[in-house]
Amino acid sequence: MTGGDGVTGASGGDVRTLRAYVRSRTRTPASLMDRYVSVFCLLMLIAVAGRPVSGVLASLAVPGEPARMGAGVALLALALAGFLAAARGAGPVLLPGADASWLLLSPLNRRHVLARSARLLLGVAAVAGLLLGIGLLAVLGAPDQLVWRVLGALVVGVAAAVGGMALAVLGQASESWRVWLTGGMALLLALAVVAVTGQLRAVLAVAASAPLPTLTAAVSGAAVLSGLLVRQAWATLDRIPTRTLVTSSTRAGHVASAAMSLDPGALTWIAEDNHWRARKLASRRWPSLPAPLSLPAPFALAWQDWRRLARRRGRLAAVAGSAALPAVLAQAGGPPVVLGLAVLGGALAVASLGTSGARRDADNPALARLIGVGRRQALAARAALPALLAGTWAAVALAGLTLVSGVGAGAGVGVWANGAPIDLMVSGGAAWWWFGPLAAPALAAGALRMARRPPVDHSMPVIDTPGGAVPTGPLFWAATGPDLALLGCLPTAAALASQPTALAPFLVAQAVLSVLVLLGFLMRAE
Template sequence: MSAPPAVLADRDAELSGAAVRRLTRRATAARADTTVAARLAEAWGSLVSVAIGVAVLAGTVASLRERVTLAGAPATATVLPAGVTAALAAVLALAGLVVALDRLGPVSSTPAAAAWWLPLPAGRRDLLRGELGRVVAAVAGTAAVAALPLALTLTDAPSLGGVAAVLAGTAGTAAALVGAVALGQTRGGGGRAAPVAGAVAVGLAAAAVGSATVLAATGGGELPPLPGLPAGWAVLPGAAAVLLLAGALAGLGRLGAGQLRALGATSQYASASALSLDTRDLGRALAARSPREPRRGRRFPRVAGAWQAVVAADRTALGRSPWHLGQVAVAVAVPVLVARTDGLGALPVAVWGACAAGWALAAVAAGHPARQAQLVPALDRLLPLSAAGVTVARAVVPLAVLAVVTTLTGLLIGVAGGTPALWTGLCAATAPAWAAAALRGAFRPEVDWSGPVVSTPMGALPTGVGATLVQGVDVGLVGSLPLAAALVSGGPTPLWLAVQLGWSVLLCAGALALVARRPSGPG
């Protein structure tokens, strides 16, 4: 295949990273079939979609704020100012961003680029500079767009300067995080930022939950609100981003080809999983770690049967995944923090939604061993157990995990109320439904791309894709409806406790029966 004239014109130019990137852009443009008009139309469509999303989110936040203003008495003692909870939510979001950057690599190389670019005798720093710039622009732009509706609706009288400061500070913070992770990557610290960020997020969430519970139980009043930000605060994240990105750029030449290829393969795997709407593979990509020698060996406990072997293997798989254990800790903290927050604690819908979100996160963590088994279904069929027996054995660990999570949630929420035992029992009664949700989500069928598709702002998607993606969480949400009714009607009662337990067990049995009858093919 002959090269385009624009590329041949530079054949005698000095080979450098910038020259290679320039030649690549020219070659791509010379063979591109997309016209300028098509690109403008695509950009306009993307802009309209983003504007619609921002407007919908802003309307939702404004509606929630009005409900908080008109809310009555809280379901339990509220001791957290809204600003403290919002700051903690921001820390959790930033920790998630650091984890994603560390797992996928702010600087990586796709297999195609690694095969062509990396062996060239060109400066690697100039070759990779564009990749880092694209990641910074994407992360900072997404963070600013996500912060826009919050900046417009969370202040009483939003001004142009105040909104601009929030957007600039958010974008600068996101860019600084990219620079910090990239700097650590260039200094051989790749894979270390995610555990640190997760530990900080879990520690802060646990500290906030502990402080709120103690204050609520002892009647010690509210936590003091956070101090206001000084004028010009938005300049600090931007300055930090400039310094960190400059250090990262200076060290791009030290990155090895093997590390770039590995991160590029993981990023491509995650991108393909997101485009194919396979959230299980996306979770596997984000949870992947570079192989390290374990600190100490672990022995399996003695087992007396096949089902006990399944339970022991699931327990070991979950215990060797600190990522999912951290999810379990955050899952307990989320509903407690919402229930203890001033304003939100008086909204039954907000408290129930926080419980559902936290327990769904715990169900995802508890379903990790089942998702591993879904990868190789032949292993389960080698066991001397029926399909129903394997399903029941796989449900033991999720049921134990969800029982602990829901019981702690109910205990921490109800400790300052008049009926802590009813709160604990009502929340714990939802555990069977969420345990079944963990298995149903792990063994749900793959998205069927062979049938008809529909056009959406995200591209062509198969019909019925929504029904496939919600398999699992649907059981948990429906199984928690008696809890929602109890919150709306004034609080937990023995009748609602009995209804919740019976309804949850019934749904659990039905969902596990459907899982046991899953097709024999993969997934």
């Protein structure tokens, strides 16, 4: 490695010297004032956040609610599985594009090159673990010895997240460890299913009130296991194949640039394209009607989304499984507003899975021009799939909520908020699921609006607030789509929030508003 200005001596694997050189060329050295401001901000953060955090922890000094424990543990298991899936999807060890191009393919010590990335992963996992620990404490409660139980929950949370991250790093280095990681994630999903069915209630009750020596032993075991995994991951760091690192680093480069320009839409295209690049497909005939009939052109065009979704069976299965989440959230004690948001937000997210064609044409209309179908007709045909997805998902989610609520009313195992049972949806009974299909057109309109929104407009004004500067461009971008869905689902939202005894007026209002919103959206489409 040559380059003058003190870099010549870096060829002996001195990554630190090299990074210092790069830093000296790209960044002004931190002054004393910079350091003072950093320390001051940190102290201010501790001073501001310390009191609320200690308040939250103190409020957890109560015995856990047995009826909520199963659902709570299920949510935590799902969260950890999601964290591991995200880590595996990202790499997790990756480098900035420049490092991947210049440092990775050099004689520098590989472990030293990757050390910074590894430390960052450790930090991310530790923060995720702390959140997991707080969640665990909220679920299990702390009947006595608050400090030790808080410490125990935090250590278990951090050990789980850090150990999981280490497993993901090991999985990047070898196929056998990848199998272990997949097995771990499958185990977490199985745990979630078992927990939500209430099978673990006795075990959880024992865990929640475990005496201190047992708690210490369990926590120590988790910490030791996590430490062993981290040590193994550190030792394996220099054995991660270059090919894997370059691939994930290039992907991260895309992601970073997309995040820098605040165009999150680009992130999903990267994931989508990577998915199909790695697949072997078999062509199938396009559907047609018996002669002399022919499939109308807009529907022939819209079929692309149906075919794409049919080829993502894993995603469909995950979507089907996620319909149970609002019910699990209800079991864990989620308030009605949160449940309503989960149902409508989830349905909108599911609807957006069926709008890739509209998104593609909005991003780049070249193929749409070649196809030559009118935009309005194309959009109308493309609304069918997101409407079906959103309607079905919301109907199942609401049916699940009704079921949980009914069980809760009868057997005392149901929806709780602030320690009191809520007879959510018992009033409307089985009619609640009707909101799903009736809200579907509005949700489809919202999803299509979301698919067609332009990139974030950074020229929009930045509003100065006491809490800091708020850029309105990303806000408007994020609100485009959900705004229309919320408008079109107001009767459902109102019903979920107020839980009326008579659902019929809300259902009729939802049906009318939903159709009006979709028609209005199609009429205004350019």
